[in-house]
Structure formats: structure tokens, C-alpha cells
Amino acid sequence: MKLTNKNITIIGAGNLGLSITKGLLKSGLLHQNKLTITRRKLDELEPFAEKGITITSNNKEAVQHADIVLFAVQPQQLSGIINEVNEVLTGKLIISTLTGVKLKVLQKHVGSNNRVVRAMPNTALAVQQSMTCISTNASKEDTELVQSIFSVLGKTIVIEDELMQAATVLGASGIAFWLRLIRATTQGGIQLGFDAPEAQKIAIQTCMGAASLLQNGSNAHPESEIDKVTTPKGCTISGLNEMEHKGMSSALIQGLVTSFKKINEL
Ligand SMILES: NC(=O)c1ccc[n+]([C@@H]2O[C@H](COP(=O)([O-])OP(=O)(O)OC[C@H]3O[C@@H](n4cnc5c(N)ncnc54)[C@H](OP(=O)(O)O)[C@@H]3O)[C@@H](O)[C@H]2O)c1
Numbered sequence: 001m002k003l004t005n006k007n008i009t010i011i012g013a014g015n016l017g018l019s020i021t022k023g024l025l026k027s028g029l030l031h032q033n034k035l036t037i038t039r040r041k042l043d044e045l046e047p048f049a050e051k052g053i054t055i056t057s058n059n060k061e062a063v064q065h066a067d068i069v070l071f072a073v074q075p076q077q078l079s080g081i082i083n084e085v086n087e088v089l090t091g092k093l094i095i096s097t098l099t100g101v102k103l104k105v106l107q108k109h110v111g112s113n114n115r116v117v118r119a120m121p122n123t124a125l126a127v128q129q130s131m132t133c134i135s136t137n138a139s140k141e142d143t144e145l146v147q148s149i150f151s152v153l154g155k156t157i158v159i160e161d162e163l164m165q166a167a168t169v170l171g172a173s174g175i176a177f178w179l180r181l182i183r184a185t186t187q188g189g190i191q192l193g194f195d196a197p198e199a200q201k202i203a204i205q206t207c208m209g210a211a212s213l214l215q216n217g218s219n220a221h222p223e224s225e226i227d228k229v230t231t232p233k234g235c236t237i238s239g240l241n242e243m244e245h246k247g248m249s250s251a252l253i254q255g256l257v258t259s260f261k262k263i264n265e266l
Helices: 015-027 042-049 059-064 075-088 103-110 123-127 140-153 161-191 196-216 222-229 235-245 248-265
Strands: 007-011 034-038 054-056 068-071 093-096 115-120 130-136 154-158
Touching: 007 015, 007 059, 015 034, 015 123, 015 140, 034 059, 042 054, 054 059, 059 075, 068 075, 075 103, 093 103, 093 140, 103 115, 115 140, 115 161, 123 130, 130 140, 130 161, 140 154, 161 196, 161 248, 196 222, 235 248
Parallel strands: 007 034, 007 068, 034 054, 068 093, 093 115, 130 154
Antiparallel strands: 115 130
8 A cells, every 4th residue: 555645743853763763764754754753852853853843742733633653662661652642643543663562452452442453563664674563453455554664674574463572572672683693703803813804794794595595595594594604624614513503593493482481470
């Protein structure tokens, strides 16, 4: 569905809200739609006002004029803000990025008549490379509308709401996991003789190349691409096996499971 002539409001322009804002600015979607962003400390938003975005601390006014309202505040801030904007929320398409707040709970907060979609993106929104998982009870039309926002900011997938905690770990926290892997390989490169910027450049592009082989290549399984670079008795297989002896795959899986346990305790 094409997104045109809509007023979009983001309540809570912090890390995530601003990543969405930056991605939308880059996407060109704001040529046909209007964006309002809110937070209490407005001075942090001043640079965005210069780019044609409405900035305000008045959540009620921002929601009143909106067709689509995206909540990107911390979960504990939600009920206070809902109380603040409740009387002007009716009829809006509501999107929540709040970690751990299930669709059923959201629906209770905003009222059963309102249309609610849950979205779990990551901060690569800012560079239009997010993986955004979406769960919803809303109509196909509303779901497509939400997908049309997030698909200009990366890729989208619609999943069951029960899988949203797992999606948060794999996709949203996943950004930190992959960044740490890039950092670690960069440090290894420095030990092998590169200066830091060179090592980081090589690590980043190699990481992107590996992902692109799976995303754009003909063969979708990582192991068959690994087979192509591991000569028998060679240096790659020696290094790879040493990493596995030290528990690389196991550490990653255990880390994901630990994050998942933690998120379920929150
Ligand atoms: N960061 C991620 O990678 C990520 C990924 C997926 C989902 N999420 C979820 O997305 C939500 C936002 O995460 P975040 O990392 O962006 O958090 P954050 O940086 O703390 O942003 C929340 C923003 O809400 C604003 N805020 C607080 N009270 C407000 C109010 N009454 N009215 C308007 N704005 C208000 C805060 O600014 P002021 O203090 O100036 O008001 C703050 O900038 C969280 O629920 C998080 O679980 C985050």
C-alpha cells in the first residue's frame, strides 16, 4: 500500500524514534507525508525542525493531528502518556515499538476500538537497513500501511506476537552482537599489523560481503559458502576450528538464550 498524505507522529524521539526519523528523512517518504516528533527535552530535536519536521513537547496536540501514532518511549512511560493523549487517540493507527509489551496488553492500554500494530525494528533504521518484525491483530490494510513505513527503512517480516521477545533478541539486540563481532575482528586485524581504520574498513566490508553472499547469492546456506573458502589443511579452516574449540558458535547461542531469559524476566 502506498503511504501518501498521512500525518505521522512519533511519541518519544530518543534513540529509536530518531533512528526512524533519520531513515524517513533519507527515504524521501516525507515528501508526501508529514512527520511530528515529541519528547520533553526539545532542544535535542532542534536540528530536525530545520529539516521540516514538527517538533513539540505537547503529546496531545501531536496525536490530535495524526493519522498514525508511533510510540517509542520506555515501557514504564506508556501508561502515563496514554492517559495524557487518550481522548484524542480514537481512530488512529497505533504502532508500538515497546519491548516486552504484548499486543493484548497494548490493546488494553489504548482501548479495544483502536487499531494496534507492534513493530520491533533495530537502530539500523537510521541507514534504512533495519530488520523490522511486525505482529498485529489489525486489518490487512493497516498491516500493509505499517509495512510500507518500515520497508523504506529496511526489511520487514510479519510474525506471531509470541515470537516478539525472540525477535527483540535476534534483531534488535542483534545489532549490538554483530557490532561486537566487527569490533573483535578489527582488534584481531590490528594485532596482525593493520592500523585501526584500515582494520575496521576490512572487517566491515567483509561482514557485509558475507551477508550479501547469503542475501543476494544463489545459495542460501552459510556452510556451503564456508566450504568455498576452506582449503583442506589451510589457514581458514585452522582458524575457524580454533574459534569453535574456543566456543564461538556455542557462546553466540548461549548469549542469545541468556538475553531471551532476561527479556522474559523484565
Ligand atoms: N534502542 C533500540 O535499539 C530499540 C530497538 C527496538 C525497540 N526498542 C524499544 O523502543 C522504545 C524506545 O527505545 P529507545 O532506545 O529509543 O529509548 P530512549 O532513547 O530512552 O527514548 C525514549 C524517549 O522517550 C522520551 N520521553 C519520555 N517521556 C516522554 C513523554 N512523556 N513524552 C514524550 N517523550 C517522552 C525521552 O525523551 P525526554 O526525556 O526528553 O522526554 C526519550 O528520548 C523502548 O520501549 C525500547 O524497548 C528500542
